[in-house]
Amino acid sequence: MSLDNIHKLKLDLGDKAYDIIIGSGVLDHAGSYLKQLLKRPRTVIITDENVASVQLPRLEASLKVENIEFETLILPAGEPTKSFSQLEYLLGKLLEMRLERSDMIIAFGGGVIGDLAGFAASIYLRGIDFIQIPTTLLAQVDSSVGGKTGINSSWGKNLIGAFHQPRLVLCDVLCLETLEPRHVISGYAEAVKYAFINDREFFNDLDQNIGDLNHIDLKVRCAFRSKIILKSCAAKANIVSQDEKEKNLRALLNLGHTFGHALEAELGYSDRLYHGEAVALGTEIAFALSQHLGFSSEKDSLLVKAHHQKAGLRSANEFSFDAQKLIHHMQRDKKMSDGQITFVLSRGIGKAFLYSGVDMSDIETILNRFFKI
Secondary structure, three states: OOEEEEEEEOOOOHHEEEEEEEEHHHHHHHHHHHHHOOOOEEEHHHHHHHHHHOOOHHHHHHHOOOOEEEEEEEOOOOEEEHHHHHHHHHHHHHHHHOOOOOEEEEEEHHHHHHHHHHHHHHHHHOOOOEEEEEEEHHHHHOOOOOOHHHHOOOOOOEEEEEOOOOOOEEEHHHHHOOHHHHHHHHHHHHHHHHHHOOOOOHHHHHHHHHHHHHOHHHHHHHHHHHHHHHHHHHHHHHHHHOOOOOHHHHHHHHHHHHHHHHHHHHOOOOOOOHHHHHHHHHHHHHHHHHHHOOOOHHHHHHHHHHHHHHHHOHHHHHOOHHHHHHHHHHOOOOEEEEEEEOOEEEOOOOOEEEEEEOHHHHHHHHHHOOOOO
């Protein structure tokens, strides 16, 4: 398939800098991009059952064209795969294959595969290279960029991991064509997040054109999706280049995540609530808390909620949660410092900031408003 409207960004991290390639048909040329990075023509593809059934032949064909040898490891699909047991299995297979330090892994899938394969790459032989080929909108706009890798544990989500930057990120919007609409809409929550953080103009554009996300015309929806991936990756690259390991500025990217992770944990990381859906609800809670504390207006909270509804995201009215149980999950958050949680709050759409002086009674008040038992 020919390449269409290809965009290239560079995430500038000195000797760890890498390109992010975005467009239609990128996957069919993955071998050509990869060949430029390989020290020898050999790689291992790590993917899941869902991606393997619909996308793997395209990737394998592109590698064969460039005479790149490869082996493929296919893991179960779903959040439970981000586990110690799957990490151990994966590392054992890589050792069995005798993958060398100069070789490279391809993380081919959504956020779960990207996080797990990236973490495996960071610790296998004390660290080998990998590239990200994200196949979901959520991974394309967010998790594949920036080098965060990790697994979940019984203590919480992403508490075990490492910063390990990929050598390349390839985003093919045609991969999104095999996703259910709910998966696309869930991923969209991570894109509009960037608008809520620091780009009111981006929000206005999204709010006006949200109908194009799942437009009936292929060219229209691919163009819109490419635009939001490009905009999101550019925003994230700008922040990560200034703060790779989340000492300050990068923490803004966690808007909605502290609350969202608590919701996911309470539901056992199940399909009842996808990650992006949880982040969207978490963002609404963050704006409500900001309003409650006097930082932002009711108008902004309503705009956020209304936009999520237009996009087709889940409503808080669909769920019942115990506030104390959610707070318990939040207190295990990796962003705890000196016994306090650092929240991403807002002074209005496009004006996010970090704040660690929130009283738990205020959090309980807001959670009880959202989730009436």
